[in-house]
Amino acid sequence: MRINADLHIHSRFSGATSDRMTIAALSVEAPRKGIDVLATGDCLNSNWLKEIKTCAVIDEGTFELNNTRFILSTEVEDASRVHHLLYFPSFSAIETFKAAIRSKSKNLETDGRPNVAMTGVELASIAKEVDALIGPAHAFTPWTAMYAYHPSVEHCYGEMSPYVSFIELGLSADTDYADTIQELQRLTFLTNSDCHSPHPVRLAREFTRFEVGEKTFSEIKKAILRTGGNKPVLNVGLPPQEGKYNESACISCFTHYTLEEAIRRRWKCSCGKRIKKGVRDRIREIATFREPQHPAHRPPYVHLIPLSEIIAKALGQHTPFTQSVTKRWDELITAFGSEVTVLLDADLAEVARVTVPAITAAIRAFRDHKVIIIPGGGGKYGTIELPTDEDPVIPASLGPKNSQTSLLDY
Ligand SMILES: [Zn+2]
Ligand SMILES: [Zn+2]
Numbered sequence: 146m147r148i149n150a151d152l153h154i155h156s157r158f159s160g161a162t163s164d165r166m167t168i169a170a171l172s173v174e175a176p177r178k179g180i181d182v183l184a185t186g187d188c189l190n191s192n193w194l195k196e197i198k199t200c201a202v203i204d205e206g207t208f209e210l211n212n213t214r215f216i217l218s219t220e221v222e223d224a225s226r227v228h229h230l231l232y233f234p235s236f237s238a239i240e241t242f243k244a245a246i247r248s249k250s251k252n253l254e255t256d257g258r259p260n261v262a263m264t265g266v267e268l269a270s271i272a273k274e275v276d277a278l279i280g281p282a283h284a285f286t287p288w289t290a291m292y293a294y295h296p297s298v299e300h301c302y303g304e305m306s307p308y309v310s311f312i313e314l315g316l317s318a319d320t321d322y323a324d325t326i327q328e329l330q331r332l333t334f335l336t337n338s339d340c341h342s343p344h345p346v347r348l349a350r351e352f353t354r355f356e357v358g359e360k361t362f363s364e365i366k367k368a369i370l371r372t373g374g375n376k377p378v379l380n381v382g383l384p385p386q387e388g389k390y391n392e393s394a395c396i397s398c399f400t401h402y403t404l405e406e407a408i409r410r411r412w413k414c415s416c417g418k419r420i421k422k423g424v425r426d427r428i429r430e431i432a433t434f435r436e437p438q439h440p441a442h443r444p445p446y447v448h449l450i451p452l453s454e455i456i457a458k459a460l461g462q463h464t465p466f467t468q469s470v471t472k473r474w475d476e477l478i479t480a481f482g483s484e485v486t487v488l489l490d491a492d493l494a495e496v497a498r499v500t501v502p503a504i505t506a507a508i509r510a511f512r513d514h515k516v517i518i519i520p521g522g523g524g525k526y527g528t529i530e531l532p533t534d535e536d537p538v539i540p541a542s543l544g545p546k547n548s549q550t551s552l553l554d555y
Pocket of ligand 2: 396397398399400414415417418
């Protein structure tokens, strides 16, 4: 079976997260985004673990509420500020892992994403002992990512490198970016939302589709390891330009710079503050290949813009967090079941019957690749613009259903 999984989120027990990040809210919101399995995030935190334990037990590593499956995961920050993602097979594996890091972490019980005064090598070897999967989170971002502090996977994980089976691409990168780096060719690429809120513009803005036998931890583990016929079959995510660290830009006034300009200015903006190296430029510097070389196992990557962002633009709203955007989003999800269906698969004539012409036109522009993206950088998300020459009136006959690839194909 094919399942959609978002394997990196944070609970309300992590810093700067929404109070609405409860297991109950997530279990209801996930299917509306077309998601079958969520990783819990923050599973080293006792309060969050208590909440996870209210779900029905499918097996040692798989839990369920409202038809949404959960697997056990966390993110930790190591001694050199690198973020690692971990996936655990059971509650007992979590307890053993916690016992091994407890003396090295001051905020193990107070922050959902603890800081651990250990190296990547040490963390990976404890992970291996408890049979947990480990890999770098948002590997290319400028603050807390593997490539910000290490020139290579090997440099970060040392002799444990062969145990690392995946990297998370992060919002500002995609498969074309990452497959210019030779050492990443053997790894599975995960696309996850890393969301701090269950709002539909955040939850599952990136996800991975897997071929598995069942919706369980062990089957997903096999898919990440690409064994027994299990595998990732599709990565879905934002266009990398929408990420907040896509281009090199000032962290204060958000002026963008080319790599050459930033180097010439010694990474100092004209306003005096720091220019942060964007993911695009970081990858250009460490790339082995000029053009992406996709290994045979690499699945396709489909770029999706969150539907509520498209609706907000169509309605002329400044943010997707308004009531009128939510109302229009709800109408479409109620009619078509999930966001992915509305964005890619629903017949536009049907969409036009449910919503206002401006929104139908905006969805059509997205499918036709006509949405303009103004790149993000310096910590500010990219933004979208709709084409101005579009006629918002939808003709009765629309021709072919989709010009964008349908996700049903994968
Ligand atoms: Zn992180
Ligand atoms: Zn500046």
